[in-house]
Amino acid sequence: MNKPQILVVEDDPAIGNLIATTLETQDYQYHRAKTGTGAVMDALSFRPDVVLLDLGLPDIDGVDIIKKIRAWSNMPIIVVSARSEDSDKVAALDAGADDYLTKPFSVDELLARLRVALRRVRYDNEKTSGEASLYENGGLKIDYAAGCAYRDGVEIHLTPIEYKLLCLLAKNTGKVLTHNYILGEIWGGPAVSDTPSLRVFMATLRKKLEKDPGHPQYIQTHIGVGYRMIRQKQDSEL
Template sequence: MHKFTVLLIEDEKSISDFTSRTLTSHNYRVVCASTGAEALSLASSLCPDIFLLDLGLPDMDGMEIIRSLRTWSGSPIIVVSARTLEDDKVRALDAGADDYLTKPFGTSELLARIRTSLRHSNKVNSDNGLPQHPYQAKGLKIDFFKRTITIHEEAVHLTPIEYKIVAFLAQNSGKVMTYSAVMNNVWGPYAESDNKILRVNMANIRRKLEKNPAQPVYIFTEVGVGYRMADDEEIS
């Protein structure tokens, strides 16, 4: 009994074969596409649970595929690419990708990223759009209904803006959220492109949440890209 269907979009056969074997051995159903056109055709007929996408395809750019998929599909998209430039990561995430994994990658990391993305895509939200369960990780607990934050049951007092930043990252825990995504959520679509105000707020947040702000355990910086919140331990 297969758990989830993965559409693997990769034109290098050796990588495609290896990744397919790995995922199949972990009980995923894998369908492969080597071109963008083939991928879009399979996507509409299969409606896969998750996409693994290489950006450098022979017939079209991966960004085009992300934008096309996002017009109708909410399934997670994990970009798996040899492109290491921060701009490429930011563009892919802002276009609608959920995560970005740089080649070469380890099998354990790939499987972990897939599990995280699938958990979040299947997370049940309440009628008001808030997660039904509090966020919990490493002693940190965020109750979205009460708008409270505690660490080992000790209350943490954040400003409204600081809370909004942390809550947004927690609701997307385990995923990289770009600077522009955070700023749009907190300050709206007309926020200034300069992320200095975000960095100032993040420095204050870390002073309140982290035992050692220089070595964070809750909110990690993806340099030049954005922030990633530690994965929610309570999501099942």
């Protein structure tokens, strides 16, 4: 089995060394870039499984790097940045980042986020050509052809909007979707609906999907940012 390939884009030597040491302990292969220009070139030539990206680089802002990579690739991008404002997180995620980790961070959290991204890579690679007609994630199943969803074998009766929300989250499992992105995909844009309305629909979806909506298993809220579908561990990962 090939070792995961990680591109580390970080101009701070101390943080870059910390990340590199962490990856080495987990037997990941990695390549380091210290500039935005180098990051884009390395992403093209190195074709990593995951990119760990700092936003505050000396030549190009990280959000612009995300846009450049997204123009040709859907490889997972995890932002690792000192910028902690919700507006910075939303800008990066709207540009196409999959996740956002704020400095200072714990090594365990970095590895956890990385495992989520790599599970998504494995899942995408296992798909047959074309879109899979059946989505499975723990006890959740979606039959796209029939337009039905099930939890633990029992059909979940969803409204059209709830079903569209569930499918959007499912097709982006492991990725944080911002409020604006969801509004644009489901209703055509923020002008058509608004975040409070989205919260209401998400709350009703959770009540139908989650065994305990107060402690959600599938849909994770990122306060002020958006939502993420959590990929459940398979038996082989337990």
